[in-house]
Amino acid sequence: MKKVIIGSGSAYWGDMLEPALEMAERSDVQYIGFDHLAELTMAILNRMKAKNPESGYIQDIIPWMKKLLPVTVPKGIKMVTDAGGANPIQAALQVKKIIKDLNLGGMKIGVVYGDDILPYIDDIRSQGWQFKNLDTGEEDIDRIRENIVAANAYVGADLIIEELMNGADIVITGRVSDNALYVGPLMYEFGWDYSDKYINKIAAAVTIGHIIECSACVTGGMSNMWRVSERPWEIGFPIAEFYENGEAIITKTPGSGGIVNEWTVKEHLLYEIMDPTNYIMPDGVSDFTALQLTEDGQNRVKVTNMKGKKRPDTLKVCIGYRDGFIGEGLVFFPWPDALEKAIWTEKWIRERFKRLGLEFKELRIDYMGVNMLHGEAAPLEDKDMNEVGLRIAGRTKTWEEAEVIRREATHLWTMGPIGVSFGVPLNVRPVIALWPSLVPREVVRPQSEIMEVN
């Protein structure tokens, strides 16, 4: 039976390079997917592009491709990467230059873009589409419209498939769904289309994409298996062997560290999902409750009986908007009476802010080591702790107000209770807030092309 072997080479902007390189060197993958884009990365990249029209892509693509291409090209491994960000064409031009500099011969780069709906978001809005906020339920974007800095739709695999059909050796995209980086090559290889005939097959591809797309998160990263993960500092990235019948094996680079077992796969199935019976991606909807997992030897898990539904009529869109500034400060207290000192200091800083007449959109004061992660669920019980930290973070309308927060927190380094220790100086930074929404699929205008390297 035909199978396709596909691996994950990156899960975020700044992920490790060498597990991807080791995968290319040591395994028999045919495809490697690379994701670099989180919810607000497109806003950051758009701002970079606004300053310099030749930037706006993930610049890691340059050192990454310099290392990877000399390995992938001789082995015929194809790479699909969303490092194009807000400027896939420029990213492709950079990769083209690398291919020429390294004398790797003739190649085709598929370039996918057009996920940016900001240029025509007002047209869509004026036709009655309101861009309701999926998190807060706020009905329309009118309140934030003038502060919007990015609006990118999560496009599906359609044009990745098209460019693979056009012979692309590498596909560089903008904001496609992370998942589409994996679904695209699988649909292309097996010749599936979006007709009803392939609904469960595509759901299987969506599921497998979900399992591997966060790189080390299914091979021992962020796992309950952390104690038994082998040489986690040499962690291997995940590989899926996907069979034409819609079944798959999840494994990792041979000889690498980390662990893949039924547990790590289950953990990752539950990661970043809402309704497990409806995992909605632009290419299809998966029902994670139908599938079965069986261990198939060491670091191998078989996934069968994957099912789902047809792809949705809407695409997710992440709108990033300017929402003030954050000012932040840290201060630490030693034994004895560390928690009491922190409580005293919270009162001190709140009184200071009152005295200075500071206004906040939001103010958070957390006791590090006590309730920073658990919030109100953690009781303020004095356990005679060795040390406690205080984090003061406020969001304000203006940079100047946020700077006051930062500055007041630094005063505590000398004006706090006895033994108080310096924290880390933190710069004021602008807040880009996320407004997740949906957009009708048919109004988004994705495009693609082949860039030839001779």
Place this chain on the structure above:
Amino acid sequence: MKKVIIGSGSAYWGDMLEPALEMAERSDVQYIGFDHLAELTMAILNEVGIG
């Protein structure tokens, strides 16, 4: 006997302004000293000049 009244208005770059101001307003100090320089502040200030 002659006495001199002197206050401290700053201990570091970024210290509070209003205690210094209140000292000037409300006390009878004749002098106020202001320190803003830590061990590496001079290096930073030199760098700013170059930058």
